[in-house]
Amino acid sequence: MALEMRDRCERCETAALTADGPARICSYECTFCVPCAEQMNGTCPNCGGDLVTRPTRRTAN
Structure with missing residues (x-):
């Protein structure tokens, strides 16, 4: 299952x-x-989990 790359x-x-x-x-x-993540002190308001850097997706060659 691929990571959903949300745009907002x-x-x-x-x-x-x-x-x-x-x-x-x-x-x-x-x-x-x-x-926004910094204002929320790195904690997700939905689940209480840690907010971490989203990985980048490489484009296919």
């Missing part, structure tokens, strides 16, 4: 998140922009 912050809904840009996710793939 779930908190502010205005931050555009590119697949290769910075974002924070929890183990349930809740997705937030870096400023």
Whole structure:
């Protein structure tokens, strides 16, 4: 199962998140922009899990 690369912050809904840009996710793939994640002290408001750096997805050659 592939990671869903969401393109909007779930908190502010205005931050555009590119697949290769910075974002924070929890183990349930809740997705937030870096400023919102920092304001939430790195804790997901949905599950209480840690928000970590979302991995980047490499494009196929």
